[in-house]
Amino acid sequence: MMTYALLVSGVLQNLGIAAIAALFYDIVLRSCPTPSVRHTLVAIVFGAGAVGSMMLPVEVAPGIIFDLRNAFVILAMTxxxxxxxxxxxxxxxxYRLWLGGAGALPGGVGILVCASAGIAFALYFKGRRTGLVSFALLGVFCAGSLVSMFLLPFETAMGILKNVGPVMLVMNILGTMIVGGIVDRQKRQFExxxxxTQEASTxxxxxxxxxxxxxxxGPDLMETANQQGDACALMLIDIDHFKQINDAHGHDVGDKVLQHLAVLVRSNVRKTDLVARYGGEEIALVLPSHDVKRAFSLGERLRKAIAGTPYRHEGKLDVxxxxxxxxxxxxxxTESEAFTTVFKRADMALYRAKKAGRNRVEIALAA
Known part of the structure; x- marks a missing residue:
């Protein structure tokens, strides 16, 4: 049987693996452009952390190893x-089955126990705040996987647990708390x-x-489209006689009208299109892959949808x-123009639409 000192030393080495995995977790959160890629890479980080931990095992008895793989398994769902x-x-x-040894089967069962506990923990705490206390509780369940030792002969299991069981118990709890605490801190900082960032741009x-x-x-989207030889459009939408709405019904109704308009516009364009409130009652859009025909068709669809959907205030006032x-x-x-020039052209077209009687779409073709 091994000494406590060797077990503690092995656990400290495993915590180094955990620190590296946490660093990569932080990198993944900050650098991945889409949730699907982020989820995939996080899965790889946790899987690599578990296997990496098993590459620095502490042999507590012939064929029986201890590491922090279960901490990664039990935290993966969260x-x-x-x-x-x-x-x-x-x-x-x-990997544990591939390593073999007398503890392969108990180790595999312990992994499955931890995975189940981790899933139950994540589902219970979904939407709730977690912290070191909750991770300590999770560490107790992680340590509970030691009962899989009893898949070994009873005398062998009792001998291992009697010799290093208390330290393994403490190290499982501390390992889960430390790994969970580090990763949780990075996740909260990222969130x-x-x-x-979202508030600053919304x-x-x-x-x-x-x-x-x-x-x-806006300029980046249009420049990217131009470099790819793709069409792109810029659209400015302005509410007709908006001042009269504010004067007649109050600014609170005016604000609701703007929110109503925003919903209508957003629901009629793609998620990849840039839609912004540019000024008081003006909404600006950058529409990649829209040539003049497609953009005009979208403009007409928006105009008709807005005209045909009055804003109903408190169920009794239709605006x-x-x-x-x-x-x-x-x-x-054609060769692209500066974004400021493009915007001015769209603004001039908007002015012509207003001057021509409002409730219409006017086009400014590229020079």
Whole structure:
């Protein structure tokens, strides 16, 4: 049998693996462009962490090893979802059986026990705040996987648990607390930064992008379309006689009208299109892959949808709306113009729509 000192030393080495895995987890959160890619890479990080931990095992008895694989398995669902727990469990289970030895079967069963406990924990705490106390509780369940030792002959299991069981119990709990605490801190920091970034680029009233976000992203979207030889359009939508709505019904109704308009516009375009509240009652859009025909068709659809969907305030007041739309479109074949020039062309088209009687779409073709 081994000494406590060797067990503690082995656990400390495993915590180094955990720290590296946590670092990669943070990198994945911050660098992945889409949730699907993020979930896949988080699953790989947790699976690699479990296997990496098993590559630095502590042999507590011939053929029986201890490491922190179960901490990764039991935390995978909380921080990575179903894909992460599936990948981590499969990787850890397969690698433990491949290592073999007298403890292969108990080790595999322990992994499955931890996966089940981790799933139950994640489902129970979904939407609730977790912390070191909850991770300590999870560590108790992680340590509970030691009961799988009794798949060995009773005398062997009792000998192992009597010799190093208390330390293994404590190290399972501490390992889960430490790994969970580090990863949870990184996750919360990322979520806080994401919220701040979202708030900085979102109009608080309509929940559309704000002018700052439009000025930053709009030129990039149009430039990318031009480099790919793809069509792109810029559209400006302005509510007709909006001041009269505010004067007649109050600014609170005016705000609701803007929210109503934002919902109508957002529901008629693609998620990939940039939609922003550019000024008071003006909404600006950048529409990749829209040539003049497609953009005009969208403008007409929006105009008709808005005119045909009055805003109903508190179930008793119908506010009929109409909009004027100015449109710039580039077919992708002509040389691109500066974004500021493009915006001015669309704005001039919007002015012509207003002057021509409102409730219409006017086009400014690329030069």
């Amino acid at each position: 921080f990575g979802g179903w894909l992460a727990v599936a990948v981590t469990t499969l990787a850890a289970f397969t 806080r930064e994401s919220v701040l 109009d608080s009233l309509t929940r559309l992008a704000n002018r700052r976000a439009f000025d930053l992203r 009929t709306l109409s909009v004027s739309i100015g449109l710039y479109a580039n077919d992708g074949a």
